[in-house]
Amino acid sequence: MPSSLSSSSSSVESLHVQIDSGVNAAKLEAANRYVRWNLLFLSIIFTFLLFPIWMPLVPYVNQVTNLVIVIIIALFQLIWLIATVCAIRRTLAINTAHKLRTSKAQDVEASDTTPSPTRHIVAMTLYKEPMTVLSTTLDSLAAQRDAPSRISVIIGMESRTPDKEAKRAEVYAKYDAKFLRVIVTFHPAGIAGEIPGKCSNMNYACREGLRILRSDPKYSYDKHEHIFTNCDCDAVFDPHYTTELESAYSQLSPADRHASIWQSTIIYQRDSMPFFVDITGVLRTFFFMGVLIPWNINPMSHYSLSVTLLEEGAFTHPAYQMEDIIALIRYTIMTRREVRIRPLNIVSINGPTSGSYWADEIREWALQVRRWTIGAGEVFHYFVVKTYRMPSVGLSVSWTVRFFIYYGLVLCASAIFSVFSPVVVQLVNMVAVEHERLFVSDSLFSAVCLVFLGTQYAVLLGVTVLVRWCLPVPGGESGGDGYNKGLRGVTRGLMHWVLMLPTILAYSFVELYSFFELAFRGKEVCKHNAANKSNLVLSS
Incomplete structure (x- = not known):
């Protein structure tokens, strides 16, 4: 990252840590506790x-x-017809890019010998998920180009994570040599104003992970451009994910790079799924391509952005539960500039809900739908409370209409x-x-x-x-x-x-x-x- 961007990071950090942690976060949570804007929704x-x-x-x-x-x-x-047209266009773009990568793979490997100055920081959180799920994600990251020299991984565990010390030791033993840096953090429980979940855990992990990287003299943080990827611990990245991301990143001006979120199309797969889980996954993939990305509503599951935007946007809000749904509007509000979701012409895999038996599958599926819905309602409340900080009235109205059409009407x-x-x-x-x-x-x-x-x-x-x-x-x-x-x-x-x-x-x-x-x-x-x-x- 350029030194000019790095020099402002401490001031950005000190500003937003006052807003989103500790007692001040508690004040935000207490405000409008019962009279909330999701009632209008x-x-x-x-x-x-x-x-x-x-x-x-x-x-x-x-x-x-x-x-x-x-x-x-x-x-x-x-x-639905408009969404279908958008999805068809994205499908064609993905397939064209895939064929191009496949046909020119050998030429690229032969000619591209210059090390890229860009480094990647990938963060995920872990609570009760089994290590086999996390290992699948880390293995897909280790398969990325130059992972040992350019990718750092931050894994945020909760202080209440079962067997957290053993899991940390296992992560270091298996993956320390496969990445540039591996950092495992333990998010303290009971911080005032925070709710348990990925948002608060990711917020802590990002702040602590960046602090560790900056304080490491051997890492030479200020000499490199950094791209951050937020993901779930059940993500499977395409082997070309970071290459595709860097290509899209490099095509933009510096100003646009720091006002963009990159989203791949995500499919949801596991070895066996009941019909309602499978269908929900198909529909979510369709809405990625047909609504969420082209309508610029919100990223989902795993997405990438510059570390500059991550810091200026104050990381993730620890008093809200769905960091992906809130990401776009939060970064727009905090930076007071329009942030765009830009498609990556690549497909990634995420795990859908899972249960031990049929009734448990239904329960997990319904709980996930409930989480998404309550998260959307909370994001709408957050947006209305903060709408005076939007870059323009037109953007406020436009995003409100798009958000309501999708979450209120379509879904x-x-x-x-x-x-x-x-x-x-x-x-x-x-x-x-x-x-x-x-x-x-x-x-x-x-x-x-x-x-x-x-x-x-x-x-x-x-x-x-x-x-x-x-x-x-x-x-x-x-x-x-x-x-x-x-x-x-x-x-x-x-x-x-x-x-x-x-x-x-x-x-x-x-x-x-x-x-x-x-x-x-x-x-x-x-x-x-x-x-x-x-x-x-x-x-x-």
């Missing part, structure tokens, strides 16, 4: 979902009920509304006063809604094909371990396609319940209960 969603019930009962308004319902469902389908309301509103309207009409229909008669309404159901399944088939059979998965050509390959893989994929809409409905109802839980229980539910990874075996 829920109110809009709930009012919206009640349209089919109250509209047929209101004189004059009831004349346009069918028309309004049709228009709203059509708008939802338009959003929560759209499936419930699209499936149930036609049925509810017809049931309510049985007890409502007779009225004329404008433009859309009852028979036409029923026919149009059936057409919409068909077009929705057509879009979901496109989602299935894109994610399952068109992405070059690490570990093999377009399929990794063959989970989606062969007659069995194709049959499973098509069966799961049929079950997609019921799964989306279940997901939406869990989201709606979680928004209500957050509304009634407030900050009490904003805790990051770690997902169960004890039965996770990654496909790589």
